[in-house]
Amino acid sequence: MCAQPVTNTKEVRWQKVLYERQPFPDNYVDRRFLEELRKNIYARKYQYWAVVFESSVVVQQLCSVCVFVVIWWYMDEGLLAPHWLFGTGLASSLIGYVLFDLIDGGEGRKKSGRTRWADLKSALVFITFTYGFSPVLKTLTESVSTDTIYAMSVFMLLGHLIFFDYGANAAIVSSTLSLNMAIFASVCLASRLPRSLHAFIMVTFAIQIFALWPMLQKKLKARTPRSYVGVTLLFAFSALGGLLSISVVGAILFALLLISISCLCPFYLIRLQLFKENIHGPWDEAEIKEDLSRFLS
Amino acid sequence: MVLKAFFPTCCVSADSGLLVGRWVPEQSSAVVLAVVHFPFIPVQVKELLAQVQQVSRVGVTVLGTWCHHRQEPQESLGHFLEGLGAIFSHEPWLQLCRERDSKSWTCKATRRQTPTAAGEDQVLLIFYDQRKVLLSQLHPPAALPDRQAGDATPSARGLAVVFDTVARSETLFRSDRFDEGPVRLSHWQSEGVEASILVELLTRASGPVCLLLSWLLSLLSAVGSCWSRLRRHRGEQVCFWNRLKAVDPSSSHVPPKVGTGLSGSRSERSVPQLPRRPVEKPVRHVAEELQHLLQWLMGAPAGLKMNRALDQVLGRFFLYHIHLWISYVHLTSPFIERILWHVGFSACLGLTVAMSVLSDIIALLTFHIYCFYVYGARCAVLRAGGPPGGLYCLKICGLSSLWRLFRGKKWNVLRQRVDSCSYDLDQLFIGTLLFTILVFLLPTTALYYLVFTLLRLLVVAVQGLIHLLVDVINSLPLYSLGLRLCRPYRLAGSLPRRPADPPLSFQMQPLPYSRVVRVYRLPSCGCHPQHSWGSLCRKLFSGELIYPWRQRADKQD
Numbered sequence: 001m002c003a004q005p006v007t008n009t010k011e012v013r014w015q016k017v018l019y020e021r022q023p024f025p026d027n028y029v030d031r032r033f034l035e036e037l038r039k040n041i042y043a044r045k046y047q048y049w050a051v052v053f054e055s056s057v058v059v060q061q062l063c064s065v066c067v068f069v070v071i072w073w074y075m076d077e078g079l080l081a082p083h084w085l086f087g088t089g090l091a092s093s094l095i096g097y098v099l100f101d102l103i104d105g106g107e108g109r110k111k112s113g114r115t116r117w118a119d120l121k122s123a124l125v126f127i128t129f130t131y132g133f134s135p136v137l138k139t140l141t142e143s144v145s146t147d148t149i150y151a152m153s154v155f156m157l158l159g160h161l162i163f164f165d166y167g168a169n170a171a172i173v174s175s176t177l178s179l180n181m182a183i184f185a186s187v188c189l190a191s192r193l194p195r196s197l198h199a200f201i202m203v204t205f206a207i208q209i210f211a212l213w214p215m216l217q218k219k220l221k222a223r224t225p226r227s228y229v230g231v232t233l234l235f236a237f238s239a240l241g242g243l244l245s246i247s248v249v250g251a252i253l254f255a256l257l258l259i260s261i262s263c264l265c266p267f268y269l270i271r272l273q274l275f276k277e278n279i280h281g282p283w284d285e286a287e288i289k290e291d292l293s294r295f296l297s
Numbered sequence: 298m299v300l301k302a303f304f305p306t307c308c309v310s311a312d313s314g315l316l317v318g319r320w321v322p323e324q325s326s327a328v329v330l331a332v333v334h335f336p337f338i339p340v341q342v343k344e345l346l347a348q349v350q351q352v353s354r355v356g357v358t359v360l361g362t363w364c365h366h367r368q369e370p371q372e373s374l375g376h377f378l379e380g381l382g383a384i385f386s387h388e389p390w391l392q393l394c395r396e397r398d399s400k401s402w403t404c405k406a407t408r409r410q411t412p413t414a415a416g417e418d419q420v421l422l423i424f425y426d427q428r429k430v431l432l433s434q435l436h437p438p439a440a441l442p443d444r445q446a447g448d449a450t451p452s453a454r455g456l457a458v459v460f461d462t463v464a465r466s467e468t469l470f471r472s473d474r475f476d477e478g479p480v481r482l483s484h485w486q487s488e489g490v491e492a493s494i495l496v497e498l499l500t501r502a503s504g505p506v507c508l509l510l511s512w513l514l515s516l517l518s519a520v521g522s523c524w525s526r527l528r529r530h531r532g533e534q535v536c537f538w539n540r541l542k543a544v545d546p547s548s549s550h551v552p553p554k555v556g557t558g559l560s561g562s563r564s565e566r567s568v569p570q571l572p573r574r575p576v577e578k579p580v581r582h583v584a585e586e587l588q589h590l591l592q593w594l595m596g597a598p599a600g601l602k603m604n605r606a607l608d609q610v611l612g613r614f615f616l617y618h619i620h621l622w623i624s625y626v627h628l629t630s631p632f633i634e635r636i637l638w639h640v641g642f643s644a645c646l647g648l649t650v651a652m653s654v655l656s657d658i659i660a661l662l663t664f665h666i667y668c669f670y671v672y673g674a675r676c677a678v679l680r681a682g683g684p685p686g687g688l689y690c691l692k693i694c695g696l697s698s699l700w701r702l703f704r705g706k707k708w709n710v711l712r713q714r715v716d717s718c719s720y721d722l723d724q725l726f727i728g729t730l731l732f733t734i735l736v737f738l739l740p741t742t743a744l745y746y747l748v749f750t751l752l753r754l755l756v757v758a759v760q761g762l763i764h765l766l767v768d769v770i771n772s773l774p775l776y777s778l779g780l781r782l783c784r785p786y787r788l789a790g791s792l793p794r795r796p797a798d799p800p801l802s803f804q805m806q807p808l809p810y811s812r813v814v815r816v817y818r819l820p821s822c823g824c825h826p827q828h829s830w831g832s833l834c835r836k837l838f839s840g841e842l843i844y845p846w847r848q849r850a851d852k853q854d
Contacts, residue, residue: 122721122722125726126723126726129726129727129730140733140738141737142604142605143597143602144602174704174705175705176705176719176720177703179722180732183729183733184733188733203730
């Protein structure tokens with residue numbers, strides 16, 4: 001090959017293959033070597049206010065945890081009568097239930113095929129089991145130290161916040177685990193309350209705020225974004241107000257946390273997009289674009 | 298070339314004559330069995346050897362000459378002995394000579410067919426005790442040359458040949474010095490057969506005599522124990538009736554003779570009531586100890602944080618059970634005592650029977666501990682919400698399945714793996730509620746389970762020890778051990794010790810006791826523990842019931 005006439009080399013084009021012998025030195029780099037390089041082809045352009053709107057889910061969940069803890073503190077101190085909390089919770093649950101159907105005009109209910117009788121049955125199961133187990137819950141952690149219970153609850157609520165389904169598509173997300181951790185924390189905290197009625201109402205409230213309220217939120221967010229923003233603001237301010245009545249420092253810290261999550265983090269995310277350097281090319285792993293579902297059935 | 302000549306110590310002081318024995322060409326060793334004294338007729342010697350060879354199937358030949366100089370050495374005798382080699386041709390021809398001072402020996406081995414200087418070999422003289430070698434058995438027995446010659450070491454094989462030769466040529470030792478035969482021999486029995494006959498008779502008779510003696514002894518002891526029991530029993534009856542009389546003033550005028558007669562006639566009724574104490578007392582004591590233990594558990598044992606309500610419930614349940622057990626023992630102790638009293642007679646059948654009966658009695662009297670153990674295991678199972686079909690399933694089976702639910706997973710039975718699963722809201726809620734409750738109640742149940750399992754393990758260990766003892770007694774080779782103790786040479790070890798002195802003597806090294814036990818152990822009944830340590834721990838952890846030495850075929854229950 002090396003002995004080929006020099007006149008032919010002009011017509012020989014460089015090829016990016018290794019299986020052919022080519023009349024170029026080993027360190028030769030052609031102009032076309034990196035012409036298939038692409039940068040940031042999947043990068044998204046974020047709008048600031050859209051990101052702020054999406055971050056409201058996190059704010060909502062933080063506020064839920066905050067409201068739950070504040071209510072538990074009031075109950076523990078004896079400042080909040082359990083009957084009042086039960087009445088309020090029942091009323092808000094009924095309103096939420098009506099709203100849940102009104103928002104999409106019963107469309108979601110038809111799609112899921114869930115009857116009202118099933119809803120009533122679930123509610124009865126909740127109430128019955130919680131009421132039946134409330135004396136057990138009351139004496140469950142008698143001999144366990146209060147600090148242990150607090151630590152366990154804090155870990156469980158943190159886990160609830162970490163594993164919650166905020167709409168991201170990640171492996172860590174597990175709404176089941178998140179809900180279970182919240183219930184575990186609520187049972188732990190409820191066992192510290194003075195009477196079994198308190199424990200019963202606390203666990204019921206936990207179900208309302210951790211299981212039912214996010215479902216309504218999701219529907220609100222999908223159907224009526226404006227009202228969702230309003231509800232979020234209202235909820236955040238009420239949580240802040242509740243925390244303010246307990247501890248000023250805590251309220252200030254919580255407000256800073258909320259502001260940083262809803263305003264600072266989106267801004268930072270958009271700024272960081274400028275530094276994105278994703279390169280793509282023919283060396284990427286193969287991606288199967290074809291729909292394979294017909295083979296699976 | 299070195300020849301080995303095995304020479305019997307009993308022939309050391311024999312008169313001059315011919316050496317009769319066997320030549321082992323593979324080992325190049327000569328085993329001298331006896332000495333034929335002068336005078337003899339060579340034809341008769343050959344006939345005798347042919348007879349012996351026919352009976353014993355050992356190649357007994359004339360190996361050479363033996364010369365014992367009691368007086369001054371005679372030149373003519375030497376020539377005569379030289380000449381004998383021509384009559385009894387053997388290759389090589391041994392010439393052993395012992396001088397008068399009995400210290401110096403001369404050994405020569407000549408080969409006639411090779412008339413060179415190399416025809417004379419060196420001879421290594423090894424003395425052996427013919428009687429001991431005849432009576433003893435070489436270990437391992439598999440090293441005998443006619444069975445497996447290949448796998449034994451050469452030295453062991455050579456020894457085995459010596460043992461075999463001596464043992465098989467017993468017919469040679471039939472005749473003694475006082476026999477009027479054509480040939481006079483000198484060997485271990487040549488001093489007279491009578492003594493050995495006496496010994497033989499004694500050994501033959503010792504077996505039946507020992508049996509008879511042991512039988513008589515056991516009979517005596519049994520009769521003695523029964524007599525003592527009966528006497529104690531009777532004494533208690535008399536005491537009882539005396540007490541009764543002391544209590545009842547109306548019967549005080551009854552003559553004592555009538556009182557004893559009354560007790561004799563009423564003994565059928567009074568037997569079950571009286572000897573209650575020996576059984577009831579320890580049982581009651583154990584039950585009281587258990588009550589203390591339960592009361593300790595119902596408090597705050599070792600500073601553990603138990604759930605007080607569940608603790609009280611479990612403690613009261615077990616206390617009630619102990620109460621039931623005590624009253625049950627109180628009710629049945631007369632019958633149990635009577636049964637035990639009769640079962641005690643079975644001790645006449647031997648120590649192992651008595652120990653087995655003891656093991657069974659222990660199992661019977663610790664039934665409440667077994668019950669507690671079963672309750673503890675099952676209680677833990679039920680409490681953890683295990684499936685109703687499998688009471689022997691994992692104690693924490695329910696907890697583990699609830700833990701899977703907690704993580705949003707489930708066990709896929711078809712694929713034998715953990716899959717993710719989407720649960721309903723109410724399922725999640727109830728599962729988590731139960732999970733929380735179980736997690737906080739687990740220490741309490743686990744502690745009860747632990748304590749009762751330890752008690753159960755104690756009982757199982759005691760029973761296992763008794764079983765082990767019975768097994769050892771059953772399989773211990775008493776006769777071989779006794780033989781080893783009284784006649785160590787009867788069980789010879791494989792390799793004799795080699796002394797440092799030049800006149801080598803063949804010393805029997807007795808078999809060590811451990812090897813005696815290993816070789817002669819009787820086949821035991823095979824009561825081996827069912828579990829290895831690992832599986833035992835796993836079963837204890839998972840709450841499966843353990844049994845000491847047997848296992849039920851069907852565990853489904």
